[in-house]
Amino acid sequence: MRPDRLNPLFAAADSLKGVGTGLARPLEKLGLTRIRDFAYHLPDRFVQRRAVANLDEASVGENIVVALTPVEHRSSSGRGPFRVLASDALGNICALSFFGRSSYSAKKQLPVGELRWVAGRLDQYGQMLQMVHPDHISEASSAALGQLTEPIYPLSEGLTQGRIAGLVLQALEQVEPLPEWIEPGLLDKMQWPAWRDALALAHKGEHPAARDRLAYDELLANSLALLLVKQSNRARVGTPLKGDGSRRSRLQLPFPLTGAQQRSIAEIEGDLTQTAPMLRLLQGDVGSGKTVVALEAMLIAVEAGAQAALLAPTEILARQHFETLSRMAAGTGVEIALLTGRDKGRPREAILMGLLDGSIDIVIGTHAIFQDSVSYRNLALVVIDEQHRFGVGQRLLLTQKGRRTPHCLAMTATPIPRTLTLAQYGEMDVSKLDEMPPGRQPIDTRVVAVERIGDVVGAIARHIETGQQAYWVCPMVRELETEDIAAAEARFAELRERFGDKIVLVHGQLRPEVKDAAMERFARGEAAVLVATTVIEVGVDVPNATLMVIEQAERFGLAQLHQLRGRVGRGSGKSTCLLLRGTALSETARERLALMRETQDGFRLAEEDLRLRGGGELLGTRQSGDTPFKVAQLEQLQRLLPLAHDDARLLVERDGGLTGDRGDAARLLLYLFERDWGVQLLRGG
Numbered sequence: 001m002r003p004d005r006l007n008p009l010f011a012a013a014d015s016l017k018g019v020g021t022g023l024a025r026p027l028e029k030l031g032l033t034r035i036r037d038f039a040y041h042l043p044d045r046f047v048q049r050r051a052v053a054n055l056d057e058a059s060v061g062e063n064i065v066v067a068l069t070p071v072e073h074r075s076s077s078g079r080g081p082f083r084v085l086a087s088d089a090l091g092n093i094c095a096l097s098f099f100g101r102s103s104y105s106a107k108k109q110l111p112v113g114e115l116r117w118v119a120g121r122l123d124q125y126g127q128m129l130q131m132v133h134p135d136h137i138s139e140a141s142s143a144a145l146g147q148l149t150e151p152i153y154p155l156s157e158g159l160t161q162g163r164i165a166g167l168v169l170q171a172l173e174q175v176e177p178l179p180e181w182i183e184p185g186l187l188d189k190m191q192w193p194a195w196r197d198a199l200a201l202a203h204k205g206e207h208p209a210a211r212d213r214l215a216y217d218e219l220l221a222n223s224l225a226l227l228l229v230k231q232s233n234r235a236r237v238g239t240p241l242k243g244d245g246s247r248r249s250r251l252q253l254p255f256p257l258t259g260a261q262q263r264s265i266a267e268i269e270g271d272l273t274q275t276a277p278m279l280r281l282l283q284g285d286v287g288s289g290k291t292v293v294a295l296e297a298m299l300i301a302v303e304a305g306a307q308a309a310l311l312a313p314t315e316i317l318a319r320q321h322f323e324t325l326s327r328m329a330a331g332t333g334v335e336i337a338l339l340t341g342r343d344k345g346r347p348r349e350a351i352l353m354g355l356l357d358g359s360i361d362i363v364i365g366t367h368a369i370f371q372d373s374v375s376y377r378n379l380a381l382v383v384i385d386e387q388h389r390f391g392v393g394q395r396l397l398l399t400q401k402g403r404r405t406p407h408c409l410a411m412t413a414t415p416i417p418r419t420l421t422l423a424q425y426g427e428m429d430v431s432k433l434d435e436m437p438p439g440r441q442p443i444d445t446r447v448v449a450v451e452r453i454g455d456v457v458g459a460i461a462r463h464i465e466t467g468q469q470a471y472w473v474c475p476m477v478r479e480l481e482t483e484d485i486a487a488a489e490a491r492f493a494e495l496r497e498r499f500g501d502k503i504v505l506v507h508g509q510l511r512p513e514v515k516d517a518a519m520e521r522f523a524r525g526e527a528a529v530l531v532a533t534t535v536i537e538v539g540v541d542v543p544n545a546t547l548m549v550i551e552q553a554e555r556f557g558l559a560q561l562h563q564l565r566g567r568v569g570r571g572s573g574k575s576t577c578l579l580l581r582g583t584a585l586s587e588t589a590r591e592r593l594a595l596m597r598e599t600q601d602g603f604r605l606a607e608e609d610l611r612l613r614g615g616g617e618l619l620g621t622r623q624s625g626d627t628p629f630k631v632a633q634l635e636q637l638q639r640l641l642p643l644a645h646d647d648a649r650l651l652v653e654r655d656g657g658l659t660g661d662r663g664d665a666a667r668l669l670l671y672l673f674e675r676d677w678g679v680q681l682l683r684g685g
């Protein structure tokens with residue numbers, strides 16, 4: 001249970017003044033549902049505003065505060081904005097422009113003839129000066145004078161800077177000091193402020209030390225939780241699994257294993273013979289052959305008289321694994337079953353029975369395989385595919401399933417940089433598949449301007465005439481998922497004009513049956529083109545699909561592009577990836593796409609991605625990327641994570657039960673960052 005003193009921080013957002021039903025949605029979108037979230041909603045940046053006596057003193061593009069008196073309200077005609085014409089002390093006119101619903105409040109805030117302080121960015125509109133959606137409008141006077149530093153917060157539709165800033169201030173007022181969890185020596189050395197001060201400072205201006213401290217807190221919480229998992233895992237009892245080779249020797253693979261595969265299997269085999277449950281991460285680029293390694297591991301479990309389960313993130317992938325593994329293991333006499341959320345009634349009962357009486361050796365499925373209604377006779381190994389899709393909490397639940405703690409093998413194709421491996425998987429041992437199966441041809445990657453989309457469609461037509469297949473990937477980048485889906489559907493409709501029923505569509509909002517049916521048509525070769533949102537990112541394996549088009553490629557991270565591209569180049573034929581790019585690209589975006597052309601090494605791309613993003617591509621965008629962190633930015637991660645990890649390790653070594661004073665404080669920290677599963681383990685283990 002969460003310590004009482006944290007309750008005010010976890011009070012719901014609507015305890016703040018001014019948060020009614022209207023704001024709940026936009027706030028939720030930003031993840032702001034509790035007081036704590038507001039306190040940690042850190043500004044993207046700050047603007048320096050200059051107070052000017054009149055508009056002559058300001059230049060276009062500048063952020064200013066100026067006293068203005070509204071002289072006229074001009075209602076919007078049709079689609080134009082609502083404008084308030086306002087005059088400064090010298091009679092210079094500036095138009096204050098408002099779009100959409102904000103015009104209602106503007107009307108009230110800017111009555112004709114009454115002096116107001118207005119803060120915003122001065123622009124030019126035709127011959128006229130204008131401010132679009134001023135950041136602040138107030139009646140107060142002298143407070144607004146002088147140099148002003150103002151936070152700029154991440155926003156969502158329906159919110160304004162002023163609104164958010166006000167709510168954050170209210171939230172901060174409710175923050176009481178907490179005991180220090182950072183090692184005092186480190187705190188001194190870094191000259192970091194205390195926790196509450198750091199929060200206050202981080203909202204006030206550029207305070208790198210305050211920001212670092214807050215990031216460090218988050219990293220420390222994460223490392224600590226992961227190390228507690230590791231600690232509790234060591235104390236648990238698993239089933240030592242020693243295979244006799246009887247099943248594996250009957251495995252007929254169409255290829256020899258790579259050195260890396262053999263090495264990984266040996267490492268896993270070593271772990272499985274131990275009483276302590278295995279907690280191992282198998283990291284290998286897309287196509288490096290993780291599935292076979294998983295199969296070998298599961299066969300060891302079966303040889304030892306136990307059951308194994310393979311958890312896939314999607315139904316599509318579960319099905320595909322089932323088919324692949326059933327084929328590979330055909331000669332081994334092992335009973336393999338598929339269980340997904342869609343299995344109902346009799347077939348489902350039969351599978352549940354088989355798992356209970358042990359007649360099923362290996363089950364493959366989605367999280368349905370770990371529902372309460374599913375019991376195993378002797379589950380001793382859990383393999384989790386595409387680990388990054390699952391949260392750590394979920395990962396832990398799985399290992400509670402057997403009578404004894406099952407061994408756990410997590411697989412991921414996300415080639416994350418070393419620093420992040422530590423952060424995300426700190427509690428695990430790692431095996432790396434750093435060698436590709438032989439015979440893979442490099443994927444010919446090209447960057448094409450979107451204006452040439454007609455040529456691209458032509459290329460697809462020629463491509464499928466040769467009997468090969470193609471992917472067309474639409475990005476998921478808009479604020480609203482539905483808009484992305486709409487874009488994908490629009491593209492699909494367009495392409496269908498050309499390709500008729502040879503084309504299918506897959507996205508996250510289709511019913512599972514519809515989605516699977518489309519996937520299956522594509523996998524069987526009946527459909528030649530698959531239009532998809534990023535749901536195909538994970539695992540889909542159709543060797544005959546050798547052309548991929550990725551729309552708005554500049555909007556994807558390198559790691560994700562790499563994942564997507566890995567869907568082609570699976571067979572021995574030549575494969576092509578066309579990255580469609582928009583027109584106005586930033587320098588970094590260009591560099592990213594160039595890198596995609598240059599290399600196919602996932603680990604290198606991951607490092608570069610971190611470097612490029614860490615450098616801060618755009619002002620005002622969050623850069624935590626695909627990390628599990630909200631406060632710590634990539635650059636801080638690299639700098640501070642090793643420190644946090646060492647610190648956490650020391651703490652666990654000295655006070656593994658978190659019972660001392662610092663241990664107590666550390667518990668608060670774990671709750672604060674919702675890594676409290678770490679604490680739960682303390683009690684359970």
Ligand code: ADP
Pocket residue numbers: 255256257258261284285286287288289290291292413437438541570
């Ligand atoms: P991933 O690591 O992305 O899960 P898969 O296990 O799906 O990769 O393997 C990708 C492809 O490579 C599959 O078609 C698989 O049969 C093949 N493959 C795996 N290991 C080898 C190997 N040692 N030699 C040749 N092909 C292999």
Ligand code: MG
Pocket residue numbers: 290291385539
């Ligand atoms: Mg895979």
